[in-house]
Amino acid sequence: MIKINCFIPADSFVGVANMINELQANPLVETIFLPANLVAEAGEKAKAFSFEGLTTTSTVKRITEVSKEVDYVLLLTKPCSVKLGQFAIERLVETAEATGALKVYADYYEVKEGKLAAHPVIDYQEGSLRDDFNFGPLVLYKASALHTAVAKITQDFEYAGLYYLRLKVSQHGNFFRIPEYLYTIDETDTRKSGQKIFDYVDPKNRQVQLEMEQAATEHLKDVGAWLSSDFKPVELDLRAFDKKLSVIIPVRNREKTIADAMESVLIQKTDFNFNLIVVDNHSTDKTSTIIKSIAENDERVVHIIPVREDLGIGGCWNLGVHDPRCGMIAMQLDSDDIYKDETTLQKVADVFDAEKCAMVVGTYQLVNFDLEEIPPGIIDHKEWTPENGKNNAMRINGLGAPRAFYTPVLRDVKVPNTSYGEDYAVGLAISRNYQIGRIYDNIYLCRRWEDNSDAALDIVKMNAHNTYKDRIRTIELKARQKKNQSKSPL
Template structure:
């Protein structure tokens, strides 16, 4: 067949639709184009009316209409300029290895020029619903039709997500590491702003569908865990103090004193200390810690002998120190506890919920501690029964985090400075229940010095690849547990 592709693209209702159709026809390998339109839009072109653009019904209708060996789904209504022979290249790869889906890198036209936007390779653990495949998805039609038969027909928002999960169960999801097209930028927020989309209450209905789709996929591949947990024995062994707050820090002279003071004012009915791991700061951070430690013997000031520690390595150093308490409680060096009862509240939660890890909630603030959107981050998407399964889909577990020290010593935290808390949280959740506190415990500062405030595309891809690898490792471990 000389024209093996049917293209589906969201109509914009502008001249761009005709330009897109013309451009696709000029490739010589597109048989027909089908526009995805809203109920209020009219067109003489062949089309699908979509009450919700990427609903399961839309995907099912696509599968019914396509008669060519391959379908190209364009996921943006923005104008697209195809790269030279881009579709032919995608088709070649798809045929050569019988891929379920082929996608690739692209460029974005911004106000300050055209910038490259490379994407990353798909892994078995690439379960987050915001995985960036770029705007061109070339899909094997037989596999599209098979996946469409398994979609949850009532879902309004998770159609594309459930489709690509279904495709991944059939064959390879292949990235072509070449720039295939150029499109306009539509989301100009920084990486630090985008990372909280999945916990925004306005997106709750969407997230419920995404969780259900992920559960269905995990059950299909043997990675879903039943709500059966090991109960930790919290009263053994003995510890000199009941709790330790742990602050890894490097070069935070503007904020470290505030963080430490927010710990020292804590009121508890047990003894606690504060372990500050100064990872070879080159500013006045170390001096500020030392001065505060002179006046309060609860402060344990550690400086690693090694120079290759990330945040995770600093945590392991603190947790394995003999002075660490029964529970190790997190505080970042630029954040603060919200009041004087946080440590008591967290320790109570361990005993009340009989868990190995507790995660609280936090309020987003600026450097001056003034509330900023999206406000309270409480991760109410978590449920005791399914939280650990949904944790494979979402990008984080929340904060502040606290751990039963003997278990943390056993499982360890990866020696990295991004995703280390998520990695150990996934590992703990495989066996133990994670407790939750939905009241705000923590003021999380967003400012220019945050490590994830405004990342470039290469750093975003590095971080996302790492988290997907962590998910892949955890998913494989869970499949082994289930004997699949």
């Protein structure tokens, strides 16, 4: 007979009463571990368990220790109200038994403003290394996999315990998602997607991020994908270029913002020649007219309208970078953002000159359409360090702004022809072999407004974006493993 231990870190009995009743009646359930103050209401299978520090390594170890005699562990990973769907536990277990998966999870429903809303999750990949991967709050682990993983834990964490455990378990088998809605929770985070995506760079979460980095770094070493801090040397050669730097703006239908973006380039003060390449991807509003008007009055503006009609942002980038008028350095500016002041280009070029790197990433400030700062304010991506940035980049979801590239390297790497994640893919690929320079002073204003591409995405679009970035990381993980294998002695 299969046996399951259930761990339910509830704040109150009311929110989990339905779940507890079903677990009590289920013959597969051996023990229901609850906070001590809820045990008396929960019935005969209930036992007290301290969930203080749920995200700590010590809690992970205690969960494993009391689950030696069972086959599976059902874990609620955060306190929330939960209602199980029909035969949900049986479905989780039978899937684990059939597939041999070490971790099973499922889609779920959320109650939002009194209405039931579907919350599908996505399939786990080798490159699903970000610590905010959403399995949903209810997961089933194979108990023996927890024992194997915990035996290999070498660090103690306050915040990264569950993440560390997940990475360790993933090294020994597969995770399996059931594309069925097996339970319902009350929504606890009502922010829009555009507000949530910056949690990992919020200065308040710095200690959390340091722990996550340590866990991810150990995992990359375990799976042979960790890279040392050696780099290919880059010798900047201006002789093949007419300009030292080109700013590239891919744009489509940004009549409200394109003039501001272009103006922030044209006011730059530098000790070198630069131009502005605007790749106008068949705009249907007044964008093309605005670009043309500015170009007629400033010879530094190159206005390109692609012949192709299948280009995303990445494809437009390729067009600009491979244009013979592109300078030695190709620098990014989004069509609804602006440079902070007239010194931005000079600061970026100076880093290339000083560090001989293949890419430079700056620091930006989140502002609204009126250029007023909005939370979390300055995004400096301090998780990127010369020592471990190229490894930590495999865990995070972006690499900052503005981004600038040594053009010969970018022409060789090439940008994926997508309109989301293309910059992250390029940054990972470049960091595999080359040094990336950093500027920690704010040099860029990132405007968040109602027409931003990621301001308020629905769950389907968010899942598509996250699946793609996980796929990018999977590709990069394989490339790094292959690189390390090629260094290994026969």
